[in-house]
Amino acid sequence: MKLTNYxxxxxxAAAKFGGGHIDKVAASLQRENxxxxxxxxxxxxxxxxxxxxxxxxxxxHRSYVQRLVVRRREQDNERDQVMAxxxxxxxxxxxxxxx
Numbered sequence: 001m002k003l004t005n006y007x008x009x010x011x012x013a014a015a016k017f018g019g020g021h022i023d024k025v026a027a028s029l030q031r032e033n034x035x036x037x038x039x040x041x042x043x044x045x046x047x048x049x050x051x052x053x054x055x056x057x058x059x060x061h062r063s064y065v066q067r068l069v070v071r072r073r074e075q076d077n078e079r080d081q082v083m084a085x086x087x088x089x090x091x092x093x094x095x096x097x098x099x
């Protein structure tokens with residue numbers, strides 16, 4: 001992707017708030033800079049350094065350099081991060097609903 005430094009910083013900031021925010025910022029950036037994003041017909045041309053991690057359906061790509069090796073500790077850390085994020089969102093929603 002050929003995003004400007006400012007656009008990259010917007011994505012990094014959105015990542016702190018989860019997938020919904022990332023999707024909104026990415027949609028906005030795609031309207032501003034459509035050439036920075038892959039088209040569906042081009043996804044099979046992508047090259048990765050690390051093997052792309054698949055969550056149910058295969059990730060279209062041409063190649064990768066290093067095979068993905070998921071270690072038990074990484075799985076536990078990822079699970080803990082998801083649980084913490086879900087807890088944060090639940091608390092935020094409860095606080096927002098009470099107001």
